[in-house]
Amino acid sequence: MSDAIRTACPYCGVGCGVLATPDGRGGAAIAGDPAHPANFGRLCSKGSALGETLSLDDRLLTPRIGGREATWDAALELTARRFREAIEEHGPESVALYVSGQLLTEDYYVANKLMKGYVGSANIDTNSRLCMASAVAAYRRAFGTDTVPTCYEDLEQADLVVLVGSNLAWCHPVIYQRLAAAKAARPEMRVVTIDPRRTATSDLADLHLGVRPGADAALFNALLARIEADGAVDCEYVSNHTEGLPAALREARGWDVARTAEATGLAPADVEAFLSLWVRREKVVTLWSQGINQSSSGADKGNAIINCHLATGRIGRPGMGPFSMTGQPNAMGGREVGGLANMLAAHLDLEVPEHRAAVQGFWASPAMAERPGLKAVDLFRACAEGRIKALWIMSTNPVVSMPDADAVRDAIRAVPFVAVSEVVASSDTGNEADVLFPAAAWGEKSGTVTNSERRITRQRAFLPPPGQARPDWKIVCDVASRMGFADAFAFESAADVFREHAALSRLAGALGRDFDISARADVADAAYDAMEPFQWPAGPEGGKARFFADGRFYTPSGRARFVAVTPRAPASRLSERFPLRFNTGRVRDHWHTLTRTAKSPRLSQHIAEPYLEIHPADARRCGLAPADVARVRSREGEALLRVLVTSRTPEGAVFAPMHWTGELSSAGRVDAVVRAEVDPVSGQPELKGSAVRVEKF
Ligand code: SF4
Numbered sequence: 121m122s123d124a125i126r127t128a129c130p131y132c133g134v135g136c137g138v139l140a141t142p143d144g145r146g147g148a149a150i151a152g153d154p155a156h157p158a159n160f161g162r163l164c165s166k167g168s169a170l171g172e173t174l175s176l177d178d179r180l181l182t183p184r185i186g187g188r189e190a191t192w193d194a195a196l197e198l199t200a201r202r203f204r205e206a207i208e209e210h211g212p213e214s215v216a217l218y219v220s221g222q223l224l225t226e227d228y229y230v231a232n233k234l235m236k237g238y239v240g241s242a243n244i245d246t247n248s249r250l251c252m253a254s255a256v257a258a259y260r261r262a263f264g265t266d267t268v269p270t271c272y273e274d275l276e277q278a279d280l281v282v283l284v285g286s287n288l289a290w291c292h293p294v295i296y297q298r299l300a301a302a303k304a305a306r307p308e309m310r311v312v313t314i315d316p317r318r319t320a321t322s323d324l325a326d327l328h329l330g331v332r333p334g335a336d337a338a339l340f341n342a343l344l345a346r347i348e349a350d351g352a353v354d355c356e357y358v359s360n361h362t363e364g365l366p367a368a369l370r371e372a373r374g375w376d377v378a379r380t381a382e383a384t385g386l387a388p389a390d391v392e393a394f395l396s397l398w399v400r401r402e403k404v405v406t407l408w409s410q411g412i413n414q415s416s417s418g419a420d421k422g423n424a425i426i427n428c429h430l431a432t433g434r435i436g437r438p439g440m441g442p443f444s445m446t447g448q449p450n451a452m453g454g455r456e457v458g459g460l461a462n463m464l465a466a467h468l469d470l471e472v473p474e475h476r477a478a479v480q481g482f483w484a485s486p487a488m489a490e491r492p493g494l495k496a497v498d499l500f501r502a503c504a505e506g507r508i509k510a511l512w513i514m515s516t517n518p519v520v521s522m523p524d525a526d527a528v529r530d531a532i533r534a535v536p537f538v539a540v541s542e543v544v545a546s547s548d549t550g551n552e553a554d555v556l557f558p559a560a561a562w563g564e565k566s567g568t569v570t571n572s573e574r575r576i577t578r579q580r581a582f583l584p585p586p587g588q589a590r591p592d593w594k595i596v597c598d599v600a601s602r603m604g605f606a607d608a609f610a611f612e613s614a615a616d617v618f619r620e621h622a623a624l625s626r627l628a629g630a631l632g633r634d635f636d637i638s639a640r641a642d643v644a645d646a647a648y649d650a651m652e653p654f655q656w657p658a659g660p661e662g663g664k665a666r667f668f669a670d671g672r673f674y675t676p677s678g679r680a681r682f683v684a685v686t687p688r689a690p691a692s693r694l695s696e697r698f699p700l701r702f703n704t705g706r707v708r709d710h711w712h713t714l715t716r717t718a719k720s721p722r723l724s725q726h727i728a729e730p731y732l733e734i735h736p737a738d739a740r741r742c743g744l745a746p747a748d749v750a751r752v753r754s755r756e757g758e759a760l761l762r763v764l765v766t767s768r769t770p771e772g773a774v775f776a777p778m779h780w781t782g783e784l785s786s787a788g789r790v791d792a793v794v795r796a797e798v799d800p801v802s803g804q805p806e807l808k809g810s811a812v813r814v815e816k817f
Pocket residue numbers: 129130131132133134135136159162163164165166167168291292293294295
């Protein structure tokens with residue numbers, strides 16, 4: 121056995137450090153990295169089973185054109201030519217990239233540079249749109265930048281941790297373990313969960329609020345009103361460092377306990393208990409995840425939470441602040457390089473001419489995007505309408521994961537040329553491709569990822585890429601070169617890409633932005649290889665674990681902005697025909713569309729098939745008994761799911777996991793049921809609020 125390689129887990133946004141010890145036969149022993157500050161040696165069930173997921177059984181090992189094996193030259197040349205021709209004939213807005221929070225930052229950087237700086241279109245969006253876009257929008261509205269102000273230690277130091285729309289125990293298990301350990305060490309710590317479902321996470325809670333789906337903003341408006349009524353506003357902080365509190369309070373004041381209880385479906389005593397607990401404990405972290413973000417009012421909900429922290433000045437100091445947990449391993453890295461259609465790079469703004477000019481100068485780009493591109497849902501609608509002539513999908517499976525998934529499959533079929541970068545030979549999306557590029561997988565490629573607390577960690581290769589697989593950054597550069605941009609994409613290694621990314625962030629720092637890692641811009645190859653995990657910023661002013669204790673924000677006025685929030689119900693209306701809310705989410709032991717986790721029998725033992733959680737009263741009304749097969753229908757599509765009758769899901773709502781694909785069980789492809797409603801601010805789809813009906817199959 122050779123020595124262990126230090127790398128990072130490829131699954132969730134906790135970003136755990138992993139020790140991988142290759143066995144010389146294509147496998148590896150996996151352990152938690154005791155020196156990594158996210159997990160200190162812990163791993164969850166998924167991370168610890170990584171060694172069981174390394175087989176090459178279903179891997180894509182050579183490029184394919186039209187389903188047949190092809191040479192790299194032919195696949196690259198065809199892709200470059202079809203993109204060039206589309207741009208020449210129909211303009212830069214006729215091509216698009218749809219990428220992924222699974223990509224490494226270096227992959228993301230070159231993809232974004234190609235589209236925004238060389239094609240001249242911002243039509244590059246990512247599956248992070250499904251994950252974090254509402255949190256990004258909330259941060260940008262409040263702080264002027266996409267800045268997560270908190271860190272993991274805050275969760276351990278807090279006296280009150282409020283988990284909103286987050287099943288931390290299953291979706292971010294190691295952070296849940298850290299929180300549980302902190303609570304065990306300090307029993308006076310209080311935990312509140314706010315979630316329509318009673319989940320494994322609620323088991324840790326002193327108070328569980330089974331809020332009505334979509335009603336979270338009413339609860340946080342009530343909290344803002346209570347903060348004022350109890351004299352808990354930090355007047356000095358508010359008057360010196362913020363703007364807009366009066367308007368936010370005007371919206372909030374009407375939310376007294378009785379009205380809030382009515383709107384949220386909670387008992388008045390529970391609302392009261394939450395409000396007084398939050399106001400009385402200074403050290404409070406309010407953590408949220410997809411239950412807030414995946415909503416047609418997700419940005420407003422995020423701002424309703426942030427408002428409460430700004431009003432009390434509980435931000436940027438140990439043990440307090442608003443905290444969004446990212447779903448994916450590198451959602452944050454993608455945000456840092458501007459991998460969303462409405463962002464630039466290094467947290468610079470596409471809409472600000474000075475920022476655009478600075479990036480264009482740095483990239484020496486011939487054609488700079490000047491306006492935001494198509495966000496995920498709109499991007500696939502543009503495909504369906506024939507406006508996209510060439511599409512490249514990397515490291516994600518939108519035919520399974522996008523809302524209205526059947527329509528997305530049809531939309532992809534309507535695009536004249538589709539390239540897909542994939543690790544597996546057969547997938548719902550890859551099967552629609554004209555060109556398939558074999559991408560290197562976790563353990564075979566190198567680069568960096570950023571976790572939820574802004575910590576950048578090296579992912580290191582410990583196995584050779586199989587067959588002809590290549591890293592994603594290399595595939596992008598090879599296509600870019602053939603499109604005529606060889607000089608700008610002459611990177612020889614991931615380290616090369618990282619250096620340019622870090623150098624660009626110097627520019628952002630000089631423009632007064634938050635994302636500055638320029639201290640790493642001159643890192644030599646050996647130092648990049650050995651780079652320890654670090655939190656950004658890492659610029660001339662050094663690092664910091666938290667933002668905003670100093671009251672300096674990145675808005676034009678330098679003040680944080682309150683956002684006045686009017687609570688809104690989910691966009692999809694309940695009706696006699698579709699009377700139930702459809703909530704989708706993750707299970708503990710699977711990841712995304714099962715590409716990796718389904719290889720581990722141990723992981724599949726936990727939950728082996730797609731299922732539907734339904735309340736006993738709803739099950740009775742629908743004529744369903746435990747273990748029946750239910751048909752879930754919406755106007756968009758249907759899925760067949762095994763029935764799990766449980767009162768952990770509230771009456772009037774049903775829940776299903778989102779992992780199962782057409783490859784494994786077309787019946788369980790639940791996003792075919794989900795309506796493509798989006799948040800008007802963030803563009804994030806409402807994956808937890810579709811109106812459905814359920815019947816026995
Ligand atoms: Fe991987 Fe997340 Fe589990 Fe850590 S908590 S081992 S990052 S899946």
